[in-house]
Amino acid sequence: MTESREFLYPSKWLSKASAGDRVSYELRMRIISGQIESGTILSENKLAADFAVSRSPIREALKILASENIIRLERMGAVVIGLSDKEIEEIYDVRLLIESFVFERLVRIDTNELVKELSKILEMMKISIKYGDADEFSYQDVLFHETIIHSVNHSYILMIWNNLKPVMESFILLSMRKRLKDKVEDFTRIISNHELYIEAIRIKDRDLMIKSLHENFDDVQGKVEDLWISQQMLSKGVVQQND
Amino acid sequence: MTESREFLYPSKWLSKASAGDRVSYELRMRIISGQIESGTILSENKLAADFAVSRSPIREALKILASENIIRLERMGAVVIGLSDKEIEEIYDVRLLIESFVFERLVRIDTNELVKELSKILEMMKISIKYGDADEFSYQDVLFHETIIHSVNHSYILMIWNNLKPVMESFILLSMRKRLKDKVEDFTRIISNHELYIEAIRIKDRDLMIKSLHENFDDVQGKVEDLWISQQMLSKGVVQQND
DNA sequence: GTTATAATACTTGTATACAAGTATACTTAG
DNA sequence: CTAAGTATACTTGTATACAAGTATTATAAC
Numbered sequence: 001m002t003e004s005r006e007f008l009y010p011s012k013w014l015s016k017a018s019a020g021d022r023v024s025y026e027l028r029m030r031i032i033s034g035q036i037e038s039g040t041i042l043s044e045n046k047l048a049a050d051f052a053v054s055r056s057p058i059r060e061a062l063k064i065l066a067s068e069n070i071i072r073l074e075r076m077g078a079v080v081i082g083l084s085d086k087e088i089e090e091i092y093d094v095r096l097l098i099e100s101f102v103f104e105r106l107v108r109i110d111t112n113e114l115v116k117e118l119s120k121i122l123e124m125m126k127i128s129i130k131y132g133d134a135d136e137f138s139y140q141d142v143l144f145h146e147t148i149i150h151s152v153n154h155s156y157i158l159m160i161w162n163n164l165k166p167v168m169e170s171f172i173l174l175s176m177r178k179r180l181k182d183k184v185e186d187f188t189r190i191i192s193n194h195e196l197y198i199e200a201i202r203i204k205d206r207d208l209m210i211k212s213l214h215e216n217f218d219d220v221q222g223k224v225e226d227l228w229i230s231q232q233m234l235s236k237g238v239v240q241q242n243d
Numbered sequence: 244m245t246e247s248r249e250f251l252y253p254s255k256w257l258s259k260a261s262a263g264d265r266v267s268y269e270l271r272m273r274i275i276s277g278q279i280e281s282g283t284i285l286s287e288n289k290l291a292a293d294f295a296v297s298r299s300p301i302r303e304a305l306k307i308l309a310s311e312n313i314i315r316l317e318r319m320g321a322v323v324i325g326l327s328d329k330e331i332e333e334i335y336d337v338r339l340l341i342e343s344f345v346f347e348r349l350v351r352i353d354t355n356e357l358v359k360e361l362s363k364i365l366e367m368m369k370i371s372i373k374y375g376d377a378d379e380f381s382y383q384d385v386l387f388h389e390t391i392i393h394s395v396n397h398s399y400i401l402m403i404w405n406n407l408k409p410v411m412e413s414f415i416l417l418s419m420r421k422r423l424k425d426k427v428e429d430f431t432r433i434i435s436n437h438e439l440y441i442e443a444i445r446i447k448d449r450d451l452m453i454k455s456l457h458e459n460f461d462d463v464q465g466k467v468e469d470l471w472i473s474q475q476m477l478s479k480g481v482v483q484q485n486d
Numbered sequence: 487g488t489t490a491t492a493a494t495a496c497t498t499g500t501a502t503a504c505a506a507g508t509a510t511a512c513t514t515a516g
Numbered sequence: 517c518t519a520a521g522t523a524t525a526c527t528t529g530t531a532t533a534c535a536a537g538t539a540t541t542a543t544a545a546c
Contacts, residue, residue: 018529044498054531059498060306067310069402076497076538090399093344101340156333159312160403261499287528297501302528319508319527490545497538508527516519 008033009170010135019053020060025166026051027061031070031082032170038082042071068167083171091171092217094164098149098157099213105152107204114151118144118198122191129187134180137187138173144194148201190216251276252413253378262296263303268409269294270304274313274325275413281325285314311410326414334414335460337407341392341400342456348395350447357394361387361441365434372430377423380430381416387437391444433459 008029014022027047030036047058062078065071069087072079081087106114121144128137142165149161179186193216200209251272257265270290273279290301305321308314312330315322324330349357364387371380385408392404422429436459443452 020529043496045496055498056530056532060529063303063306067402067406069398087398090397093397094399094403097340097344101336154333154336155312155330156337156407159310159406160337163310163402163406164399263499286526288526298528299500299502303499488546490543492541492543494539494541496540498536500533500535502531502533504529504531506527506529508525510523510525512521512523514519514521516517 008035009173013139018057018060019051020057020064023047023051023053023057024061024064025170028065028068028070028166028170029173031065031080032167033174034082036080036082038080038084040080041077042080043077064166068163070167083167088171091164091168094160095145095168096213096217098160099145100210101157102149102152102154103201103206103209105154106148106201107206109152111151111201111204114148115198115202117147118194118201121147122194122198125194126191129184129191132180134176135173137180138169138176141172141176141190141194142169251278252416256382261300261303262294263300263307266290266294266296266300267304267307268413271308271311271313271409271413272416274308274323275410276417277325279323279325281323281327283323284320285323286320307409311406313410326410331414334407334411337403338388338411339456339460341403342388343453344400345392345395345397346444346449346452348397349391349444350449352395354394354444354447357391358441358445360390361437361444364390365437365441368437369434372427372434375423377419378416380423381412381419384415384419384433384437385412 007026009025014025017025027036027042036042042062044055044058044062047062048055051058062071062073066073066078070081070083072081083091121140125137125140125144128134128140146161146165149157193212196212197209197216200206200212250269252268257268260268270279270285279285285305287298287301287305290305291298294301305314305316309316309321313324313326315324326334364383368380368383368387371377371383389404389408392400436455439455440452440459443449443455
């Protein structure tokens, strides 16, 4: 019996979420953090007991995670895939792809409102750092990019984003929490990258946008390995899902 | 009481599908064909009665359709969004985006096996036309592009494809069924476009690939309006989901 | 000891039951 | 006739029950 361990996902972000959503968010965090190791077989019944809910919301959660490619639904049980370095690179491939696409649309429309909105979010990010709030910083970081994507009103690009977002959010959350302790200096660079991004949108300079985007991603990717190893280490002492 | 009307989705493609999947495939076809009009509010209970299954598989289906952006889940009922011209253009935006990305990867690997596989599929497509089988043709057409995407082993590009595929498949099915009657000559052009695509992959000519891809899409998009209007007309005489 | 068969304890998928909340419609008071 | 409030008939989300199928384990035969 595995009981009452800490929840990894910020509970205040789940104020109006259904049980199924709660489970999906928490399970996703545990998988991406490595707390539930890749290869683990999850059983609906065990998860239901673990989260103290019925199988209905569990099934819902598993369907969601399967559509995000972090688990694989099989005949008997759900196999955890997780995020290896390969998958993380792939996620950034897709981000680069869709944000480039979005930028192409952006240069054709009025971006004054957007730039204002992004500046506001950037301010929020700075304050989050000031108060050492990694979770809030992550939230604003994700919101920053989401705001850009929303601005071009492309429902199928948005669909891709919506599928990618939860996994990315989880990954960024874990990454930022770690770096806030180990590498606070990273945050100033992230901020300046985002400032560059805003500037690229303002003056509609494609090359500058690509540059800032790449730097932003490279920055995150450069730190992946550290995070990864430490998360894996961290998870060794934790009771696993399957007995 | 709406009863025993024809199923739009080929039943033989659902041999091993769960009730939830069956419902999702059929509902998708009815929405995309316009048989269920945009704006319609779907009720889980009514759908359950209509499809003679319980609410469980219905809920499953609605979740899927919502993730594909063709319905919107609200407090009371699911609102049908459907596919307008805008959405269809957006789908082709995304296809162009991901297939271009895939091609960039393709030019770096050995494509002999892929070209062989694609040639086989093309032969199948020709035979499908010969026997006037629009459904089989559609299947092979979708498979053609899926095969290309699979070949680069990119799980997150594949994720996008998997989200897009059902909607596209439905749309292509409806489109091809109509054109087989009205515009059989279209098919020879589609075939030659695909031949061009294979050639582009074989000689790894990016421009040729983009050209064939664009022509292929323009071809489909050019015919959208016709299909659209006729489908809308067609649906006028049909009993709707909501009484 | 090995193999085959049978029993058991799992698995998922679907149906049904129930609870909490929301919109609608009706009734009653003014 | 209008307005307010209540009752009713919906809605979703979750829990539970059941059926069909699969893997595993134990038992029995050789």
